[in-house]
Amino acid sequence: MKNLLKDIKVSVNEKIYLKDPESTELGKRIVEHAILLIDEIGFENFTFKKLGKKIGSNESSVYRYFENKHKLLVYLTSWYWGWKEYHLVFATHSITDPEKRLLKAIEVVTASVEKDESFSHINEVALNKIIINESSKSFLTKEVDTENREGYFLVYKRLVTRIREMITKVNSDYAFPGSLASTIVDGALHQHFIKDHFTSITDCNEKVSPSIYFKDLVINILNIKENV
Amino acid sequence: MKNLLKDIKVSVNEKIYLKDPESTELGKRIVEHAILLIDEIGFENFTFKKLGKKIGSNESSVYRYFENKHKLLVYLTSWYWGWKEYHLVFATHSITDPEKRLLKAIEVVTASVEKDESFSHINEVALNKIIINESSKSFLTKEVDTENREGYFLVYKRLVTRIREMITKVNSDYAFPGSLASTIVDGALHQHFIKDHFTSITDCNEKVSPSIYFKDLVINILNIKENV
DNA sequence: GTTAATTAATAGTAAAACTATCATTTATGA
């Protein structure tokens, strides 16, 4: 699977960038080091000036690829969810049993990225940390409705929709498949965050992953039989 | 209940502010209009200069109460969760049946604030909108561990802990009471957000509230009998 | 009614978040 995924280009909505960073060497360096720098100093402290310095390039050059750092964050989250979607599709397409399929899907979307799969220039481990710590800032803005209309969050919504459909396949009587699917995706990021920072309010830790918690949750809610 | 709650002072960790805004008229005006202004223009666009102008006062005066706008946000979220905690305690303390108690607690923490209860100078409807849209920014920072050690998030964690304990009372065999409690509190905010902005990925709407979804979820997970 | 505390007004700084211009390097294709 790793090899198959290696050569896939994750496609991101063209409106998010001014110039496709995948189209040039500089663009790739910008994305590569933006990920490392945001992970290192946090999104609030991240600036294009610092990024320019880090890649031995210029602030103004970065501005030719992304309007501002918010758009860059939207780009990174969109890329991440697109990448997760590929993993999900690959990991589940050969599974015919709906229950097994759903559980595998949950495993994929709730799992944290442990080692860099070297998908081109992108460090997925660092990117995953950014998604946990920063991604909600990409939509928690006053511009969310305009940007949503422009399609900035399509990949994310499509991923949630895929899980919703799998839930419905398992139990068509369940009344809240969409809410459950969005709770799993958002909730997993939240559990990952609090297991690292607010340990007292979660049961997740090194041994019990958010995956285990959410699979158990879904098994209970949808009345999946034990021997799946 | 409304009258009882009216005279309670929600206490916020002293380290969060430089000078207690509840102690002076100006302080109250700062908090009152900060809530309205952040709700209006969003946290990113909010500045102490704009707030000073709005209250006919000075930027420098605001700085005497709060170090910066981040601390002000921490203050507001802490106040909100303290206020919610009072509601939860009042609404549940007379209920002896653990299952009914838990469901009432979930109702309280997942419900959106529909009308201003006029708790002194604070507009709870606007504040609730801020909690939905901005509150996660208060802990999604590089300083989260330091600030957590200083007790900035104690009220929030205590509220989650109360729900965790209620869950355990209902079903002591359930393995993830903490994760479930935190999922409910965080997940409810998320459902409120997406029902307003990403309608395609939720089943919540004007008729189906996040409360209904989460109560059903908990009933299923903890095997609560129907006639509660 | 004096003194202390609080608030208001003003000014100033450093950095962020850009925009604009022009020089230089690199790529393309006739």
Add this chain to the structure above:
DNA sequence: TCATAAATGATAGTTTTACTATTAATTAAC
């Protein structure tokens, strides 16, 4: 391979943010 276009780099400049410092004016307290 030379000319031209495109991309990048360097520099400078603007506005706004996020403060700090100082002093003046109010208000409160004893």
